Amino acid sequence: EPEVTQTPSHQVTQMGQEVILRCVPISNHLYFYWYRQILGQKVEFLVSFYNNEISEKSEIFDDQFSVERPDGSNFTLKIRSTKLEDSAMYFCASLDRGNSPLHFGNGTRLTVT
Amino acid sequence: SQQGEEDPQALSIQEGENATMNCSYKTSINNLQWYRQNSGRGLVHLILIRSNEREKHSGRLRVTLDTSKKSSSLLITASRAADTASYFCATDEDFGNEKLTFGTGTRLTIIP
Numbered sequence: 001e002p003e004v005t006q007t008p009s010h011q012v013t014q015m016g017q018e019v020i021l022r023c024v025p026i027s028n029h030l031y032f033y034w035y036r037q038i039l040g041q042k043v044e045f046l047v048s049f050y051n052n053e054i055s056e057k058s059e060i061f062d063d064q065f066s067v068e069r070p071d072g073s074n075f076t077l078k079i080r081s082t083k084l085e086d087s088a089m090y091f092c093a094s095l096d097r098g099n100s101p102l103h104f105g106n107g108t109r110l111t112v113t
Numbered sequence: 114s115q116q117g118e119e120d121p122q123a124l125s126i127q128e129g130e131n132a133t134m135n136c137s138y139k140t141s142i143n144n145l146q147w148y149r150q151n152s153g154r155g156l157v158h159l160i161l162i163r164s165n166e167r168e169k170h171s172g173r174l175r176v177t178l179d180t181s182k183k184s185s186s187l188l189i190t191a192s193r194a195a196d197t198a199s200y201f202c203a204t205d206e207d208f209g210n211e212k213l214t215f216g217t218g219t220r221l222t223i224i225p
Contacts, residue, residue: 031211043156043201043215056212091156095211099144099163102203102213106155 002026006092006105013082013112021077021108023092031095032075036088082112118216125222132189134219136202143205147187150199197223
């Protein structure tokens with residue numbers, strides 16, 4: 001069964017550094033998402049992306065964050081200048097059509113030191 | 114209470130027993146989904162129930178939805194040790210954008 005893949009599985013970075021988290025959504029899906037989960041807390045919506053543009057973003061998704069779909073397969077999340085509080089598990093998800101299940105990747109654990 | 118709040122927060126049962134988890138939400142929804150998360154791992158989709166449905170089954174899973182009470186329950190029958198995980202409900206309340214709002218989760222432990 002097709003799946004969403006994320007790389008790397010674990011990323012350690014120093015505060016102030018830029019990180020790029022990568023995702024390959026399921027190939028025929030049209031909607032793409034990033035969520036994050038701080039350790040021990042609930043999964044939080046960051047941003048949704050459709051038709052090559054952001055369709056919605058949360059308050060968390062400030063100017064330090066950006067997303068891109070540089071080609072037909074990859075979907076990336078960039079954090080320009082990481083903070084300690086950005087440490088979390090970041091999940092990519094994709095969806096083929098409305099009112100159907102979201103398919104999540106296994107996540108990238110980001111540790112900011 | 115928050116959108117998508119599960120109870121109990123933690124549940125321990127003996128293998129073979131049934132486990133019931135509840136979820137309450139506050140707004141109108143398009144659908145409600147249940148996900149499982151093993152410790153430190155990704156989110157696995159279990160079942161989706163649409164707002165016009167009242168009950169859905171998938172293997173050992175049974176989900177109910179009561180839109181008048183804004184609540185849902187997930188029943189896992191004949192539990193197994195491998196069912197040990199956190200279970201989250203997530204509501205799709207944004208018609209068209211399919212953004213999910215997750216609950217706080219129920220940590221289920223199955224005792225062999």
